[in-house]
Amino acid sequence: MAPTTPRPPTMRDVARTAGVSTATVSRYVNGLQRFTEATEARLREAIDQLGFTVDPVARSMITGRTHTVAVVILDIRNPHFTGIVKGANRKAQQLGYNLLFVDTGERQSAEAGMLRELSRRVDGLIVSSRMPDADLSTLRDLDKPVVFFGRASQVGVHSVSADGRSAAAMLGRHLIDLGHRRIAYLGYGAARWDAERKAGLTDALREAGLEPMFFSADSPTLEAGEKSVGEVLMGSARPDAVVCYNDMLALGFMKQAQAAGVRVPEQVSVAGFDDIPFARFSTPTLTTVDMQSEAMGELALERLIELIDGTLDASEEMLKPRLVLRQSTAAKVRT
Amino acid sequence: MAPTTPRPPTMRDVARTAGVSTATVSRYVNGLQRFTEATEARLREAIDQLGFTVDPVARSMITGRTHTVAVVILDIRNPHFTGIVKGANRKAQQLGYNLLFVDTGERQSAEAGMLRELSRRVDGLIVSSRMPDADLSTLRDLDKPVVFFGRASQVGVHSVSADGRSAAAMLGRHLIDLGHRRIAYLGYGAARWDAERKAGLTDALREAGLEPMFFSADSPTLEAGEKSVGEVLMGSARPDAVVCYNDMLALGFMKQAQAAGVRVPEQVSVAGFDDIPFARFSTPTLTTVDMQSEAMGELALERLIELIDGTLDASEEMLKPRLVLRQSTAAKVRT
DNA sequence: TTGTACGCGTTATCAC
DNA sequence: GTGATAACGCGTACAA
Numbered sequence: 001m002a003p004t005t006p007r008p009p010t011m012r013d014v015a016r017t018a019g020v021s022t023a024t025v026s027r028y029v030n031g032l033q034r035f036t037e038a039t040e041a042r043l044r045e046a047i048d049q050l051g052f053t054v055d056p057v058a059r060s061m062i063t064g065r066t067h068t069v070a071v072v073i074l075d076i077r078n079p080h081f082t083g084i085v086k087g088a089n090r091k092a093q094q095l096g097y098n099l100l101f102v103d104t105g106e107r108q109s110a111e112a113g114m115l116r117e118l119s120r121r122v123d124g125l126i127v128s129s130r131m132p133d134a135d136l137s138t139l140r141d142l143d144k145p146v147v148f149f150g151r152a153s154q155v156g157v158h159s160v161s162a163d164g165r166s167a168a169a170m171l172g173r174h175l176i177d178l179g180h181r182r183i184a185y186l187g188y189g190a191a192r193w194d195a196e197r198k199a200g201l202t203d204a205l206r207e208a209g210l211e212p213m214f215f216s217a218d219s220p221t222l223e224a225g226e227k228s229v230g231e232v233l234m235g236s237a238r239p240d241a242v243v244c245y246n247d248m249l250a251l252g253f254m255k256q257a258q259a260a261g262v263r264v265p266e267q268v269s270v271a272g273f274d275d276i277p278f279a280r281f282s283t284p285t286l287t288t289v290d291m292q293s294e295a296m297g298e299l300a301l302e303r304l305i306e307l308i309d310g311t312l313d314a315s316e317e318m319l320k321p322r323l324v325l326r327q328s329t330a331a332k333v334r335t
Numbered sequence: 336m337a338p339t340t341p342r343p344p345t346m347r348d349v350a351r352t353a354g355v356s357t358a359t360v361s362r363y364v365n366g367l368q369r370f371t372e373a374t375e376a377r378l379r380e381a382i383d384q385l386g387f388t389v390d391p392v393a394r395s396m397i398t399g400r401t402h403t404v405a406v407v408i409l410d411i412r413n414p415h416f417t418g419i420v421k422g423a424n425r426k427a428q429q430l431g432y433n434l435l436f437v438d439t440g441e442r443q444s445a446e447a448g449m450l451r452e453l454s455r456r457v458d459g460l461i462v463s464s465r466m467p468d469a470d471l472s473t474l475r476d477l478d479k480p481v482v483f484f485g486r487a488s489q490v491g492v493h494s495v496s497a498d499g500r501s502a503a504a505m506l507g508r509h510l511i512d513l514g515h516r517r518i519a520y521l522g523y524g525a526a527r528w529d530a531e532r533k534a535g536l537t538d539a540l541r542e543a544g545l546e547p548m549f550f551s552a553d554s555p556t557l558e559a560g561e562k563s564v565g566e567v568l569m570g571s572a573r574p575d576a577v578v579c580y581n582d583m584l585a586l587g588f589m590k591q592a593q594a595a596g597v598r599v600p601e602q603v604s605v606a607g608f609d610d611i612p613f614a615r616f617s618t619p620t621l622t623t624v625d626m627q628s629e630a631m632g633e634l635a636l637e638r639l640i641e642l643i644d645g646t647l648d649a650s651e652e653m654l655k656p657r658l659v660l661r662q663s664t665a666a667k668v669r670t
Numbered sequence: 671t672t673g674t675a676c677g678c679g680t681t682a683t684c685a686c
Numbered sequence: 687g688t689g690a691t692a693a694c695g696c697g698t699a700c701a702a
Contacts, residue, residue, distance in 0.1 A: 006478065008455075010679055021689045026681060035687070056456055057395045058679035061694050066392065068435070068456075076417055076424070077612065086411055089438040098456065100403070101436035103424040120343075120391055121403070121433065143341065222616055255616045277412065281557055281590045283618035345695055356673045361697055371671070393695035396678050 009050040018046035029054055068098040069304055070118045070125040075105040078220065078248060079276035080293045081128065084149075087297025088126060095305055097123075104129070112138050119144045124304045126297075130190055145307035147300045150192045151316060158307060158314045160300045162291040164193045164273070165200035167321035168243070171271050171289060172204025172212075174323065175241045178331045180269060184213040184239035186228055186249060188220045194245055197273065201243055213239055217249055225252020233262055240268060240332050247272035247279050247288050254282065254328060265330040275324050284327030292319040344385040353381035364389055403433040404639055405453045405460040410440040413555065413583060414611035415628045416463065419484075422632025423461060430640055432458075439464070447473050454479045459639045461632075465525055480642035482635045485527045486651060493642060493649045495635045497626040499528045499608070500535035502656035503578070506606050506624060507539025507547075509658065510576045513666045515604060519548040519574035521563055521584060523555045529580055532608065536578055548574055552584055560587020568597055575603065575667050582607035582614050582623050589617065589663060600665040610659050619662030627654040 011022045011029075018025070020039055027033055028043045035043070046052075060066045071088050073081040085101070092099050100122055104111060111131060115138065119125060124145035131138065136155045139146045148159045175183055185201050187194050198214070205212050215232050217224040225248065232242060232253070244250035250272030254264050264270050264284060272279065275290035296319060306312035346364075350357045355374055362368055363378045370378070381387075395401045406423050408416040420436070427434050435457055439446060446466060450473065454460060459480035466473065471490045474481045483494045510518050520536050522529045533549070540547050550567050552559040560583065567577060567588070579585035585607030589599050599605050599619060607614065610625035631654060641647035 008478075012679080022680080023682085023690080024688060027688090030681085033687075039687080053451070053455065055679055056452075057392060057401065058694095059681075060392045061396055061679075061696095062681045064694085071436070076411070076421055077414070079412070082411055082417060085436070086438060086440075089411070089436065090441060093437075093442070098453075099436045101406070101420070101424065101434045103421060105421075106425060107428070116388070117391075118433075120388065143343075222612055251613070251616050255618075258618070277557055278586070278613045278616075281586050281613075281617065283590075283593070347695080357696080358674080358698080359672060362672090365697085368671075374672085390695055393678095394697080396680095396695075397697045399678085 008055070009052045010055070011052070013050055014043070014046045014052050017050065018042040066121060066123055067096065068100055068122045069301065069308075070100040070102060070122045070127075072102045072104060072115070072118070072125060072127045072129065074103070074108075074128055074130065076103045078246075079278070080246065080274045080291065083276075083293025084128070084297035084300070087294035087299075088301040089297075091298045091301040095301070097301070097305065115139070115142060124308045126300045126304055128192075130192060145304055147304045147307070149296070149300070153314055153316045156314050158303055158312070159316045160296055160303065160319075161193075161317070162296060162319040162321050164196040164291070164321070165203070167273060167289040167291065167323075168197040168200025169204040170321070170323045171243055171287075172201045174287070174325065175243070175269060175271070175329060176204065176208045176210070178241075178269065178329060180240040180332060181210060182213065182237065182239045182241070183210065184215060184232060184242045186215045186217055186225075186232060186242055186244045186253065188217050188224075188245040188249065191220060191245060193273075197243075197245065213237070217245065220246050220248055222248050222252035225249040225254075226256040228253055229256040229260055233257060233260070233268065238268070241329065242268060242270050244270065244272045247274045247276045247286060250286055250288070250328075251278065251282050254284075254286070265328050266333040269329040269332070271329055275322075279324070279326070282328075287326045287329040288324050290322040290324055292321065295319055343390070344387045345390070346387070348385055349378070349381045349387050352385065353377040401456060401458055402431065403435055403457045404636065404643075405435040405437060405457045405462075407437045407439060407450070407453070407460060407462045407464065409438070409443075409463055409465065411438045413581075414613070415581065415609045415626065418611075418628025419463070419632035419635070422629035422634075423636040424632075426633045426636040430636070432636070432640065450474070450477060458643045461635045461639055463527075465527060480639055482639045482642070484631070484635070488649055488651045491649050493638055493647070494651045495631055495638065495654075496528075496652070497631060497654040497656050499531040499626070499656070500538070502608060502624040502626065502658075503532040503535025504539040505656070505658045506578055506622075507536045509622075509660065510578070510604060510606070510664060511539065511543045511545070513576075513604065513664060515575040515667060516545060517548065517572065517574045517576070518545065519550055519567060519577045521550045521552055521560075521567060521577055521579045521588065523552050523559075523580040523584065526555060526580060528608075532578075532580065548572070552580065555581050555583055557583050557587035560584040560589075561591035563588055564591040564595055568592060568595070568603065573603070576664065577603060577605050579605065579607045582609045582611045582621060585621055585623070585663075586613065586617050589619075589621070600663050601668040604664040604667070606664050610657075614659070615661070617663075622661045622664040623659050625657040625659055627656065630654055
């Protein structure tokens with residue numbers, strides 16, 4: 001039923017029953033100084049007799065701090081973002097902050113307005129977005145500390161990321177070492193990290209005198225991975241190996257390739273990015289690069305709090321990816 | 336850098352530049368009445384000249400509404416909860432509400448205190464918890480509307496769920512129809528839904544004059560599924576089919592069973608609950624029951640808002656699960 | 671239709 | 687160490 005909302009006790013109530021002023025109650029609950037035995041006892045008793053707790057809204061009103069930060073991500077169903085949120089949540093609990101969660105996945109149109117609205121409710125924001133670099137100034141104009149996933153220091157916004165270029169280069173060298181020569185990249189152009197992964201792969205191949213073949217999916221999902229098999233594998237020049245933009249694409253791709261009668265890794269090697277939990281449970285298990293999703297979430301939150309506390313200037317921070325070799329990449333079997 | 340926080344314009348600022356009173360500004364931004372052409376024009380201009388937006392904190396102070404609801408879940412890495420959050424997020428955006436997200440996974444000890452603290456920042460809460468039924472009154476004592484995932488109407492708390500008992504019975508009958516007789520349940524006792532799934536499976540088996548074999552995992556995860564294979568399959572009496580508490584357990588179990596040389600479904604059928612996205616991409620694809628995670632999230636949020644608005648009384652609501660047949664269950668091959 | 675004035679619950683700034 | 691009291695920014699009687 002709709003509760004009869006018995007208004008919670010206020011500081012005035014406590015002050016009255018303890019026979020002190022509200023200022024004293026405030027100082028007590030905030031632990032700002034010491035009190036005489038007598039008043040402290042009376043305060044303690046009054047507070048837990050009435051079951052008083054401070055109203056954080058009223059407190060925010062005067063301090064200007066909400067102890068809440070926003071986490072804005074693209075799609076919580078993507079385990080990469082799940083990891084980020086998990087990490088941010090953990091750090092937030094440690095530091096006594098709350099998380100205002102927004103999944104923008106379904107309508108990214110009204111993003112600017114939403115960020116502006118959000119920013120009034122929080123002390124700072126962690127943002128993952130596909131907004132074009134040109135619009136990044138939007139983030140600075142929020143006049144609240146922001147940690148962005150992707151380069152943004154040119155507009156004075158702190159950023160956190162994993163080194164996608166070197167990650168992709170690692171994958172590329174690994175595939176070359178296995179003897180592959182026809183290596184494809186199945187990208188997702190709308191994603192912020194697509195360009196650098198593409199570039200890293202290209203770096204590695206060029207060193208070996210090779211050029212990647214390029215394909216692109218229309219979303220970074222399992223389903224899009226399935227759908228891309230036709231284009232990538234059924235053309236005249238089938239690649240030996242396919243590097244996918246992320247693990248979701250890779251898992252979908254691998255599954256459908258097998259369904260189409262193509263053996264992985266015997267006929268084609270497949271790899272992805274992120275090292276999502278399921279990468280270890282597919283058949284074959286998936287070679288990938290751990291992009292440190294959870295660590296990124298933790299780091300982002302930690303840095304955001306430092307920005308809020310004013311103990312940090314904007315900068316860029318990059319985590320080191322880790323190559324994870326599994327069964328989906330192997331030397332090609334000549335038939 | 337830490338922004339120099341130029342205080343945002345207030346209603347007083349708008350009132351002054353528009354030459355009206357703050358009350359008029361308030362009425363205008365809340366669209367409560369009509370104005371003369373002249374004042375409306377001056378208001379409009381003053382507002383977007385100053386870039387004024389109302390301070391939601393100050394507004395909450397007076398209205399007692401934060402337009403924020405808490406979503407408290409056990410582990411965002413479990414796709415079941417991911418779905419719930421996705422659904423809740425969608426509905427929240429539609430209804431103009433914000434989501435305060437909490438993943439309690441790592442420390443569920445301080446839960447009661449956390450809920451109490453949270454409740455002061457929000458208009459209502461959506462809660463998934465392993466708290467014992469005896470502690471459910473905690474939720475009512477928050478004096479804020481709550482929607483709980485699981486039966487709780489005995490303490491006057493609205494609840495939403497999917498019918499696990501009939502879901503499990505459906506799976507049971509399916510396995511019996513396939514000719515299986517030695518059917519096992521790999522449960523996870525700490526989970527709220529474990530008992531009813533167990534009961535539903537037992538219902539179905541008893542109708543056929545059978546009794547399930549019981550095993551239990553120590554967490555509802557991929558890893559725990561892997562670890563359970565030894566106990567379940569390597570005993571003296573190997574089951575024909577294994578129903579797992581959820582898809583995560585099932586996928587982990589299936590993978591490790593295969594690694595141990597047991598063929599699925601030829602030697603043992605495997606099924607789970609939730610129909611997580613990856614269930615369609617494992618090898619073999621996983622038979623499961625769609626427990627409507629996303630719909631549960633949407634429904635929970637919708638009902639919560641109704642409770643907040645006082646247009647709904649506490650009750651229990653149950654969604655209908657849907658059996659999803661895939662490759663992991665099949666008639667056993669006699670060898 | 672518009673203005674005046676008060677209150678929401680807390681913290682900060684002075685006095686004492 | 688403690689108490690008055692003025693903010694914080696907004697909504698809303700009540701009066702005009």
